[in-house]
Amino acid sequence: MEIERVEDGAVTIVVVRGVIKLGESARTFSGFLREVLEQGSNPVVVDLEGIDHVDSTGLGELVGYLQRFEEQGRRMAFVNPARRLRKLFALTRLDEVVPIFDDRATAIAELTSDLN
Numbered sequence: 548m549e550i551e552r553v554e555d556g557a558v559t560i561v562v563v564r565g566v567i568k569l570g571e572s573a574r575t576f577s578g579f580l581r582e583v584l585e586q587g588s589n590p591v592v593v594d595l596e597g598i599d600h601v602d603s604t605g606l607g608e609l610v611g612y613l614q615r616f617e618e619q620g621r622r623m624a625f626v627n628p629a630r631r632l633r634k635l636f637a638l639t640r641l642d643e644v645v646p647i648f649d650d651r652a653t654a655i656a657e658l659t660s661d662l663n
Contacts, residue, residue, distance in 0.1 A: 548563065548564065548565035548567065549563070550562070550563050552579075552583065555655060556655070556659070557590070557659050558589055558590050558659060560592045560651065561580065561593045561594065562597065563593065563594065563597060564597030564598070565597065565599060566598070567600075567601045567602070567604075567605030567608065568605055569602060569604040569605075572605070573605055573608055577611075580612045584615055584616060584619065589621070590658035590659065591621065591622070591624075592623075592625075592626050592648075592658065593624070593625050593626070594627055595625055595626065595628040595629070596628075596629070598629065598632060613645055623645060624646040624654045625647045625648070626647070626650065626653075627649065627650070627651075628647060646658075
């Protein structure tokens with residue numbers, strides 16, 4: 548798994564490629580999000596375009612960090628999830644609690660709309 552952090556104005560973008568599953572990839576993903584949580588105050592967009600697979604552990608990490616960001620008053624959104632991942636979000640109803648966008652520009656505009 549590869550993870551990259553990009554600052555785009557008032558939004559932190561976390562770009563993830565590969566898989567998020569039980570084991571090393573889930574630990575790496577969790578550690579990366581913990582750093583983003585501890586080191587900033589910006590809303591966060593998690594770009595999932597490069598994700599091939601998420602298992603229940605990876606899904607748990609996404610939900611857990613969504614809650615942690617919300618506890619700090621920070622907004623989080625997902626962008627570019629593959630069709631299979633969108634179906635998983637719908638099945639678990641995660642799509643009802645986290646905004647999901649087709650592109651970064653729309654996600655950034657939405658997350659920063661109340662900051663302007």
